[in-house]
Amino acid sequence: MYPRKKLLLGALRGKIEGKGQASLEMVVAIVSVLLLLIGVLRFFFWVNKRFILRQEAYESEAIQAANHNYPTNAQPEIQVDEIEMPPLDLEILGRAK
C-alpha cells in the first residue's frame, strides 16, 4: 500500500511524461497558426482599406476631373494620389527595415 501523496505524484509524472507531447505540439502549432492567421487578416484589411481609400479619392475628384476647362493641355490628368495610402504593416511577424 503506497502512501496517497506518492500515488498522486506518480500519476502526475506519468501524465507529463506520457501525454504532454500533444499539448506542447499544440502550443507550438497554435502560435504558428495564429501568426499566419494574423498575417492573413492584416493583409486582408490592408487591401480592403486601399480599395476604400482609392475609391474615395477617385470619387472626391470626379467633378474637377470631368470639368471641360480643366485639365488644360499643359496639365496632366487628375489621378489618384497613392502616396497617402498606408503601407502594409505586418509587425507581428517582425519589423522590416
Add this chain to the structure above:
Amino acid sequence: MEMKQWRVYHNKFQKAQALIELAIFGSIVMMLFGVLISYGLRYDRQLRTIHQTFRKALKSAAEVNTDDKPILVEHVVVNDSHVPDPTNTFGIGSVSTALSQASLTRTNRLFEQPDNDNELPVIRIDINDQTREYKAAGFREVYGVTEAQEKKYIIVYGANNLKEIREGCAEYETTSSPDYEYDTTPVCLKPTTDFRIIDTTEGEIVNYNSALNRCKMITDTEFCKKECIKDCRLDSNSVPDPECQKNCEEACPQEIEVPWYCAKQGGQFVILNSLFPLGENSKMGLQQDYSQIETWQDSTSGETSLHKQETNTGITTTDNLNWNTQTKRTIVTKPFNAKVASTNSEEISTNVSQKKTFTWSAPW
C-alpha cells in the same frame, strides 16, 4: 500480440501528430495566404489601371475643344506590377499585367468631324507609362458622287464620316437656253458632290471585321441590303421601317468607288487577306500574347539570398532580393497614308525589377 503491435505503431504516429497537422494545414494556410495576396494585389492594380485610364480619357475628351487635337482618343493602358507569392522561393512571386481601355466623347461633340490629320481619331497605348499613338482612321476623297450614290456612301461609311468638300454637276440642261438676263449658270440635271471620307480602314490600326464588312457592302449588293435592312428594325423581331427598307433597296445596287484595300482577286479580298493573314484571328494594335524573361541573379551586383542570424537578443533575417522580369510585347500597325498590303511589327520591351535588402528582426 496484434493488439500490442498496433499500440506501438499507434504511439509512433501519435508523437508529433500536432506538428504533422501543422505542416499540412500550415501549407494550406500559406497557399490561401498566397491566393489572397495575389487576388488582392491584382484587383488593387486592376482598379488603379481602370481609374487611370478613365481619367486619361476624360482629359482627351476635354482636349477636343482645342484645334489640332484628335476628335476621339481610345486609351489602352497596360501596367505591369510585381505580385509576391509566399509559396514561391523567397516569396518573390511573379509580374502580372493589368490592362484597361477607355474612350470618351462629350455629347456636344458627338458629331465632330476631323479637319486635318492631327484631328483624326487615335488609339493611345500606354505601356508602363511609355505612350505611343496610332491613327485610328485616315482620309480618302471620292469625286463626282451622284445623289443616288451618296445614299450608298452614307449606308457604308455613315453620314458622320462624310464631309462635303465641293459641289459639281455631271449633266447640264441643254434643251432650253439659259436666261442670261438673270442667271448665267445653266440648269444642272445631275448634281454631284465631292466627299472626303473619314475611313477607319485607312488608319494605322484596323479592325478586320469592320474592314471586311465594309468591303462586302461595297462589292456585294445583297449583303449590303441585308446589313442595311438590319438597321431599319427597332429590334431583332420587329418589322423593318418601310421607308428605310426602300432606301436600302434603292441605294445598295448603286456602283461606288471600290477602295484600294477592297481589291478582289479570285473572289477573295487579297489585300485584306494579306493584312490579316489569320482572318478574324489577326488583330492589329497591341497583341494579346507576350513573353516574359525572368532573371534572378546578377553576379556583379549581388545574388538573391536569405541570411538568418540568431543572437541572444533575437533572430535577424536578411532577404537580399535582386531580380528582373523583362516583358516583350508587340504592336502591329499598318503604315499611315500608304496603300500597302503589309504591316509593321514593333517589339516593346519593358522591365520590372527589384533590388533591395530587407532585414527582419524579431526579439525573443
